[in-house]
Amino acid sequence: MQFEGIIFDLDGTLVDTMPAHYRAWRQTAEGHGLVLSEDRFYELGGVPTTRIFSMLSEEQGIKIDPEAAAIQKEEAFVSLLSEVEPIPQVMEVVQENHGKVPMAVATGAMRWVMERILNEQNLSHYFTEFVASEDTERHKPFPDVFLEAARRLGVSPEKCCVYEDAQLGIEAGQAAGMHVIDVRTFHTPRRITAGA
Structure with missing residues (x-):
């Protein structure tokens, strides 16, 4: 599709x-x-x-x-x-679709933190819309953040694909009626606490 x-x-x-x-x-x-x-x-x-x-x-x-x-x-x-890096497999998708398909960032992070991460990683220019925690009343697992991103992109939810790494976010994407790709199937973050 x-x-x-x-x-x-x-x-x-x-x-x-x-x-x-x-x-x-x-x-x-x-x-x-x-x-x-x-x-x-x-x-x-x-x-x-x-x-x-x-x-x-x-x-x-x-x-x-x-x-x-x-x-x-x-x-x-x-x-x-300074210790963090983009996830290579996801960045491939971003770079492949840049300029071809409208793309948005939709996060539970505060706007200033989102902007700081994107600017530090030099990623902002890939996206046309940004939805942060301040932009919706309800947060994941409610679909609002993704529905707002789709609205700003001017694309109906069922024609959107969401990339997510958290269970609540996956549930939010599904509740929005979007196709969801679970990043955990190909990326596992490093754990800090031994045996956790």
Whole structure:
């Protein structure tokens, strides 16, 4: 099938950022007395940072300011950006379709973090539309981020293909009625914690 639009998740899909994200998560969470295992971190892929801090705070009975903690975590993450690289198999798809098929980035990341990653990796010019966590009320597994990307591309959802690496994102793409390619079938991020 020939797709009329291609939508890419960012973290763990376009760019291999997940190990750096987890390092930043662990550092920030521990600073607040919170625990986030690496397995749980991957299960929550696609959930905005502020929302995860709210969940951890509630579950573990530790009162924090989720928005302030999210900013701390993202600042810790961007300090590690020199360590991350694009995922080669996904970049092949991006380069093959550049200028032929409209493409968008649709992420649960904050806009400033998304822009920082794309600029550091020199990837922005490949895409015409960008949807970040601030652009929709509901986040993955709801389909809103992908539906908004399709709307901005001017392509009907069923004619879009989504590249994703997280279960919640895959569910969101399917809920949007799009064809979904699971990046985990050909890329496994490096784990930080032994035996995790």
